[in-house]
Ligand SMILES: NC(=O)C1=CN([C@@H]2O[C@H](COP(=O)(O)OP(=O)(O)OC[C@H]3O[C@@H](n4cnc5c(N)ncnc54)[C@H](OP(=O)(O)O)[C@@H]3O)[C@@H](O)[C@H]2O)C=CC1
């Protein structure tokens with residue numbers, strides 16, 4: 001398990017409870033020491049007891065020595081460098097699952113595409129779904145999708161395919177894996193939901209409630225579906241755990257760092273003061289840019305993601321940006337029906353939405 005943050009530690013606990021001997025690699029001595037001596041990751045998952053079969057190390061060569069499989073669980077911006085280290089130390093044929101949610105800046109590559117560039121012929125897949133780390137580590141019933149290209153399974157029985165082996169290894173009685181071969185659909189779901197959660201948080205923080213959140217979730221799902229499809233993914237994948245499942249979870253709770261960032265910004269907290277000034281991984285922040293860059297390149301309109309980008313990266317005023325989002329020309333639902341028209345009522349509106357923001 002490469003990455004000893006909250007999600008890497010939670011997944012390592014699941015695997016160890018399922019019977020695997022797990023080596024968890026991270027950069028921090030104090031975290032490794034804590035795990036080995038106190039059976040706890042007090043920095044990232046305080047108060048969660050960790051199983052005995054799990055050992056931690058700060059040497060990546062030690063973590064990968066003789067490993068039968070690897071999982072990369074660091075923030076999306078670090079996946080390439082960790083994959084490069086895996087290529088140096090891991091056996092040539094082990095499958096590698098990527099658990100980061102995002103799109104690489106500049107290249108617009110999915111996380112598995114980034115890893116594939118570094119990992120040669122090793123099968124590369126993704127694990128993604130509605131899975132808060134703490135609940136997973138505490139053994140709450142949780143489900144996620146394991147996606148690998150099934151061409152890796154051509155010469156194998158279904159049960160020997162990398163997706164199936166990861167799904168089985170991750171079964172600890174509480175965690176349940178589903179398998180898929182639609183990497184694009186699965187990964188786009190995981191990346192886009194974080195940006196939509198920031199939007200939901202912003203509107204919640206600004207004083208709006210359930211109607212607004214439901215509208216953003218549903219229209220956000222449409223943006224996710226359109227981008228996945230334009231890239232070659234399947235629309236039905238987006239209706240699964242890694243799409244609507246994760247979108248619903250992340251947009252419903254301030255346990256989500258993305259939703260929480262949005263809420264703080266919506267309340268008017270300055271970015272540098274959010275999370276009491278502590279550095280917290282908020283994938284949707286940088287990904288608001290990488291995802292909209294990619295969407296623009298492939299000609300997909302993502303108005304909610306664009307609004308988040310404008311506020312986070314282009315100095316857009318929150319109330320004005322959302323008011324503009326809400327007064328766009330009338331569109332069809334579903335968007336496959338090509339129908340769009342301006343509505344003069346927007347100019348004469350009785351409710352001046354900008355004035356309704358808290
Ligand atoms: N937490 C969750 O509930 C879930 C998270 N995810 C995804 O998992 C990914 C990781 O997030 P999460 O574990 O939550 O984040 P955390 O902030 O909890 O931990 C991040 C971890 O990544 C490590 N790290 C960062 N950069 C590097 C690097 N270059 N080399 C080695 N280690 C590095 C950090 O190490 P250090 O301590 O040394 O800085 C830390 O251990 C994200 O993409 C997230 O979206 C997916 C599902 C659920």
Ligand SMILES: O=C(CO)COP(=O)(O)O
Pocket residue numbers: 101129130131132133194197246249250255256257258259281282283
């Ligand atoms: O991906 C997650 C749950 O599935 C975690 O969400 P946050 O990164 O917003 O905390």
